[in-house]
Amino acid sequence: MEEDILDLYKDPNTEEENNSSDEDGGLYEHLHITVDKKQEPLRIDKFLLLHRQNSTRNKISQSCRAGNVVVNGTPVKQNYKVKPGDEISILLAHPPRENVIIPEDIPINIVYEDDDLVVVDKAAGMVVHPGFGNWSGTLVNALAFHFEKNGQKSDLDRVGLVHRIDKDTSGLLVIAKTEYALSFLARQFFERTTxxxxxxxxxxxxxxxxxxxxxxxxxxxxxxxxxxxxxxxxxxxxxxxxxxxxxxxxxxxxxxxxxxxxxxxxxxxxxxxxxxxxxxxxxxxxxxxxxxxxxxxxxxxxxxxxxxxxxxxxxxxxxxxxxxxxxxxxxxxxxxxxxxxxxxxxxxxxxxxxx
Missing domain, CATH: 3.30.2350.10 (Pseudouridine synthase)
Structure with missing residues (x-):
């Protein structure tokens, strides 16, 4: 069974630090997000579900109930609605695992790309995102190399998977390059308009x-x-x-x-x-x-x-x-x-x- 993303690797859409927050409880910051200026009001459990690949609504809800989800310095409940400019942190008792997306020169078929998104025709056999047991050789590693090669270093940490397909399934995927694009596209998948x-x-x-x-x-x-x-x-x-x-x-x-x-x-x-x-x-x-x-x-x-x-x-x-x-x-x-x-x-x- 896959482990929760909070315990496994650094989220590509966030800044993450390994510092203990303070002496009170010895909590570590596992996630820090500054909400995009174009973000529409959205429950924080749904918002975090979009930004934490492999996580679950239940895991996020548990973190909220435990007081580990903090917005602008104050713990919030799972029904809190995020607003543009909110500073969101997830604090846990153990230090996060360090894992940076490493660019890898792996051939991929990009069928469309602009400043907001990339559409890829994925070959069968390729895992989409690094995770437990598959830390390299994935589509995201290949995209990181593609962005770097084309002078888009600022986008290396902004690869946003809107949806996934299984390793052995071939075909089309859209990947967001900004947080706004991620939220906009994810809403369409959630509302089944794609x-x-x-x-x-x-x-x-x-x-x-x-x-x-x-x-x-x-x-x-x-x-x-x-x-x-x-x-x-x-x-x-x-x-x-x-x-x-x-x-x-x-x-x-x-x-x-x-x-x-x-x-x-x-x-x-x-x-x-x-x-x-x-x-x-x-x-x-x-x-x-x-x-x-x-x-x-x-x-x-x-x-x-x-x-x-x-x-x-x-x-x-x-x-x-x-x-x-x-x-x-x-x-x-x-x-x-x-x-x-x-x-x-x-x-x-x-x-x-x-x-």
Whole structure:
């Protein structure tokens, strides 16, 4: 399980010091933020959730109740609304772990960039942000190098992840370069006004041309590496996924997914729940070959496709949002990556010859 960000690394959007505050309690400042002049009123728990990647609302609420969240020198409750110019600090009893984002010369596909944001088409296999077990080789390390190379040193500590995709998911991400852009874009994700479509290959032949999966998503009660669906709402958070069939391969289906909510592993968990696990999704048993298929050398064929596509078949295909400064709508499309394209071609050829 991931540890809270407050204990692991320096936030890229803040200034952080390792000094004990004073003798009273020996508290250490883990976070210091000066609220942007353009910031709209927002509850401090929601504000900090945007600025503390990997943190949780519960952890932030606990810090507020303990009196460890201080605004302009005074502890505040979690419903306090931040205002432009507020000085926010988080004080904890142990010294923070020192971790600076180290620029690394890693190739990345930047499809758009201006003074406010960067849109990246992430390759499968790349972790998005440094964290427990992945302190280097991430997208953020690569962006830090890109900013430095282009004389944007002032932006090295202002990389703001608005959203994330899994390590083995490919496709589009938007990264904010200022605190204002981060808040503006994050609000669109929170209010579900962004335009995002995913492409996925799933096992089996989905009967309907399109449909909707509803069910709370939360941590699996036995397998803590998985998320599970709880239709009765007993665990997890409300989640809705809309899907549409794009092409059928008899024993595998290419679908398009639109998320009404944005829960961890939402597509992966929802599709497994309805019996159509993502193709080659090892964590959710999608690397098990579909049984009951009577075709020549079928198992060997699927294994060959696994070799071509050695990860779960999920791609963030489109991304649309309103620009924080121009207020104009922006829309991006990412073509299907080579591994998924080759897998499709191989399925088509196999069925044409063995249909």
């Amino acid at each position: 335009k995002r479509l995913y492409w996925a290959f799933v096992w089996g032949n989905i009967e309907e041309e399109e449909g909707t999966v509803r069910g709370h998503i939360g941590r699996h009660l036995k397998n803590r590496m998985q998320m599970a669906v709880y239709e009765d709402g007993s665990h997890g958070k409300h989640a809705v996924t809309h899907y549409k069939v794009l092409e059928r391969f008899r024993y595998m289906t290419w679908i398009q997914c639109k998320l009404e909510t944005g829960r961890t592993h939402q597509i992966r968990a929802h599709m497994k729940h309805i019996g159509h696990t993502l193709f080659n999704d090892e964590r959710y048993e999608g690397h098990t070959i579909l049984r009951g298929v009577n075709l020549p050398k079928y198992k060997q064929f699927v294994q060959n496709v696994f070799n071509i596509l050695p990860r779960h078949a999920l791609h963030a295909h489109t991304l649309g949002f309103v620009h924080p400064t121009t207020k104009k709508e922006m829309y991006f499309e990412s073509p299907m990556p080579d591994d998924m394209t080759k897998a499709v071609e191989k399925w088509r050829n196999y069925l044409e010859n063995n249909g």
